[in-house]
Amino acid sequence: MKHIIGVFVLTSLINLVNAQVNPELSKLIKQSFEYFPRLKELEKTTEMGEVRIGIARSNYLPSFNGNASYNYVDPVGEASFPVGPTETRTIQFQPHNNYNANISLNQVLYDFGRTQAQIDKAKSDLQNNQYNREAARLQLASQVATIYFGIIYLKEAIQLQDTIISFYIVNRNIVEGKIKQGDALKIDLNNVDNNIQQEESRKIELQRLYNRQLALLKYTANSNEVPSTSDFHLRRIANDESSLQANPEVLAATQRVLSAEADLKYAQHQQLPSLNVVANAGFRNGYQPDIEEIRFNYLAGLNLTVPIFQGRRLKQNILLSRKNVELNEISKSNLSLTLQKDLESVQADIQAYGKQIESYDSQIATANEALRLNRVRYERGVAIYLDLLNASTNLQRALTSKLQYEYQQCLGYIEEARLLGNKFWEE
Template sequence: MRTNIKMITTMKKIFLIILTISTVKASAQQAPEDLRSMVKHSFDHFSEIKAMETQQRIAADRTVMAKANRLPEVNGVASYTHLYPVPKIALPGSDFAFQPVPAENVNAGVEARQLLLDFGKSGSQIKQSRAQASLLGTQTAEAREKLAYQVADVYLAIAFLQDNINVQDANIKLLEETEKMVENKLKHGDAIDLDLLNTRVKLETYRNRKVDFQNSLQKQLANLEYLTGEPLKDTIRSNFSWPVPSLQDVSFEGNSAVKTAVEKERVAEVGVELAKSQYKPSLFAEAGTGYKNGFLPDVTTPKFNYNAGVSLSVPIFHGKKLRTQEHIAATEVEVAKWNTQGIKDNIKKEAAQQQSDIAASRERLQTAETLLQQANRALMLAQSRYKNGVITYLDLQNAQTSLLEAEISKIQYQYQLSVSSLALLQLNGNEFWK
């Protein structure tokens, strides 16, 4: 009688575990605080994010460089040249020879060049640098989002494995109680050695399954530490469920991949503007001052000098290079637009598929809930009847197997529902960690 009471108590605990998992998951509608904390830690730890943030600083420096093209350039110059032979002109009737240039030429001074007007050419270069920096910022945000959902996937897997381990523990406890009951009946001659052997074989099978789940759990914990840089300190509680947006609520504009694709379009469009600006002239102011020799009448003595003026550079013919660059840039815009459309089409397809999976998982969960209740009741009846000798051990074993299958199925369907809901949130660009 005492053994039967223990088994009934164990059965109630098993059913309570599954019921708690499903009830709490259905009621929670926000990402757990510990998951949000893990995601934020991953942003500060993951090397790929760090590398992209460093690239953003490089992109900012490139924008500064593009702006620097509008600033004056000042260079110090110094040169020495030895000429041989040196041209000389002998004056008639005299020993004096006129030398127009020195044999030793020296020059030291400062030269300056300032862009005055380029009709938007430098402005296009600055705009392109800014667009590329903006694109890199968007790509970094996309990488963060992918990392966040990767952490969430691992988090869900850990919760799923922990739930399965709990179920295995409960069923192992149940089989241990069954083993004692069979041993007791065997002593009284109401059971056979095969019944006890089958119970022990099944018990070891459940223990091996638990080892498999524990092995998978350790791998996921290692994966989580790799992503976040910190080991998991507490057990993950599966008391959460992701809010599921409807298919009509899925926003292309909120998706990080779409944002990146749109930024690529903008970069390509700026590239067309930059290619067209290469046809435009550039006007520069130039000046210089310093000391050099070669001035008459004493060509050997360095003298102070300066110069100032303007220069105009007008593109005339470059072997169709500029026109080809413009054509390539325009084609890149077309490619970027098609890429954006392809991403949107894929999101729409993925959203529809995830919605279908969510609907199917919800239906399966309802069925699994009913099956679990029935399997729990059936096992309690089977235990009582087996104890009274009304049914065989095979009937009891079938009832136990049915309960375990119902438990595992319910956890699996809940996991599939959470994964599909999480995927749909990612398609919608939901930043659950904020």
């Protein structure tokens, strides 16, 4: 069992505050950022938000349009005028064939803050999309770290099983020798064989879980690399352990409130008037005295639009936007309370796991000494095989439990980092 102790010397420490970034884990996380489809989707959403800001700002720019039309009109207005004692002349006020081609200009001169409200709303939506992307990145990093340390845990557990199986095989040889000497019973050998089969069955289950973790690593980070380290190395960042202000989910919830307020402001500005400059220049016919001649023409002026009544749609939109602000404020409060509860729970778990790990250190030392004494006593014929089996089982349970608690504590640190918004994979 000395080999078992040697395995756990390598896995007994978790690097905490001021530890170096795990380069292998950092590489996998950054690789997952480039590969995982969900992040690519959120990045495209962010790019669309930037385009929406440009669209909103374009309302400040003039719009030019080219127009061309042809109309045939019949009948047309005409009148007869006397031009002499016996002569009249018919004047046609409009040609049958009407041609018109021009370029028109429409420029917002002043819209009482309507365009700026639309820009502010687009900016707020963009910031919200960026926080959502950061939340997804942190969630993915936590998932990759969980898989990474899960592979390490299962690899160490499999090595422990191999050592335990080797220990039982050595015991089997000892029991076989004692049977030949008449100092042991055949049932002792059957018990050893049964123990070996049980441990091999546990190893098969651990190997199945190990392969599943490798498949998950391929899915999230597109990597088949097996972690080369054998410890639970996770960088912790020294900060306020009770503050959730850096959590991107909280930042996104705050931004959703601001976005809803910007939407309310935009809805309120829809009630305000808009003053535009309008102009066009082109060619058309229909001018007296020769109505068939196509002539150059232009116009320029101002256009004031004042909303008066739209079937209460504007007021209903304002009311809906105000309710949306209230809803987002409630959602933010609920999210903050939930995350605070989760943070306090995981920190309580981390503290408890630390105490349990310290407790198992002394248990392992005691169980290892008990196993050594029982082996000596069994070889000298003072103890029975059941005493040796109980001693080895106690040491196995202590080692396995300590490994499990170290792994659970590491998962707790990962969840704590996610809740606090700590980027443990960055320098």
